[in-house]
Amino acid sequence: MNIKRIIIIALFLATTYNLQPTPSYAINMNSNEYKIQFGVVDSGGGKMVDPVDNSYHLSSSIGQAAAKEFQSNGYIVKAGFQYINSRIPFSFSLSNIRVDFGSLLPNTPATGALTLKVSFGGAGQYVVTARADRPLTDNQGLEMISFTGCDGGVDTCSLSNAALWTSPTAYGFGYSMTDVNSPSNVPVDFVTGSYFRPFANRLLSEEASIIMLSDNVTADITPTPAIALTPAPVLTGVARTTTHEAIITMKTNISSIQPAGTYATVIRFLATPSF
């Protein structure tokens, strides 16, 4: 009888213990590998006032009710991509700020190269564009080396289509792209290093040309579990150290009637994470 009672009491206590409801909180989680920012904490919120001049109000909004937050504050702000929790910043580098062509000689192409690098672990997608302020122009701004049309005929290049430029009598100024990565992240029309395009001309309000692009948002990110119609899934992948590298080779070739002088222009490179 006593044993039975003890067992019943023990079972009752164990059940009560296991069923005991506890409050649960989500909060910023981090390790050396990753950081998940702004996990939802449905427990409060507040306002901070600058103790010095009592003027600066920083609202901290924690809680599920985004609609309520909008009504009370008049705004909601989300920073960073909600589906990529990577601490790797989006960064862009150029190996040099100048490409020197030296003293230009007629019918003798001059080339120079730069290395472009994009680290986009925290963005997942990016695009790099290039555009020249104007054609290569002399110091007085009177003479120009116009943008290349490549070898001409079937090998005529355009802003979006590279073509062969090997003829010493084809003149102008243009660029070629070579990718260091595989698969390639430069436009496919740059078949070899002999394929060139003219730069887009800012003076003519031409659209900047895409020279590097990656829509690889999924590398090393594995959602678990993959369930239909759920919010952004929990990410279990390793934070990426994704860096893409490409080489831009600029080339110019002048004819014998090109006036002597020092020619220069600005090439503007823009790297942006996709929206």
Added chain:
Amino acid sequence: MKHITCDIKKNFIIFVLGVTCYMLHATYVSAQQVNLSLDPPIVQTKIKPGKSIIIAYTALNNGDPLNLQFLIRPFTPVGQLGSLSVAQQLEGPILFNLENTDVVLEKPFFFPSKEKKQAVLRITVPSGIPDGDYYYLVLAETVPAFSVAGQSTGVASASIGSPLLVSITDSGITEVKATIAEFSFKPAYILTFGNNIVRIVDSTKELPIVCSVRNMGRNLIQPQGAILDQLGNNKKTYTIIPQNILSNSQRILKTFSDEQTNNSDSSLVLSGLSVGSHRVTVALSFADNSNVQYKAISFLALPIRLMYITGLALIGIVIFFCTRFLQRRKKK
């Protein structure tokens, strides 16, 4: 007298030689490298007219010292892969200024190596602005440095941008008006039996599936959902990445998938397909509590390449035996 003149000459020559050597003194010159990062990589905000908010951007210079400036430019989406086109001038009804005391927009400042600079951006939405989306890029741009080197030069300027997506709404409600514009694949063969169409794909090859969404509303949306590949009782689900589809634009959706190939113009690449009749369905919700839109496609996966090889082998065998049979007959 002659002796003095000789001394002056000698001193003059030594002086000229010294100056020449000094002027020709070669120093080590290294390439000036640019390495910039800007954080956060994207900011999305919903804001009432008449309100103003502050967002802090941090630029980091991991390259050589340079002159940098912060700029704001509007942008529009281009194509279906998330590319964008940036305007040359700041325009639009939203007002921007930096709260920093040492930095202003569009004015270069010296940015030493290995330093961080925070740009505290105030975004002010004047009252009376109609509801809708406004898209900007916050840019950190290096100022081109020309040099009188006596040689023709291409001078590079590097910019790094961060999209700033502003949804202006007085009520807090944003417009959701979108549709699945395309859900398709490219079959190897199409067979028609009366009203029935059978699409056949090669199970030994990769099959790209394209799913794009057209946003016809005046606010951005973030579709959520999944693509489901079903063969009998076997199901495989690929979750859609909730990317932004900006107002009045179309975008190819992407999925979380190990089979995704780089730079593909597709949402999903199915590989290692099992032989049989597949039904692939996409289910998308464009906002919380909104209706789910479905679209489905079906195809028959067959090992076409294997069938070709087997067929060719069979034909070869038949020809071989026929030839032998005919040769024997001739001999007889």
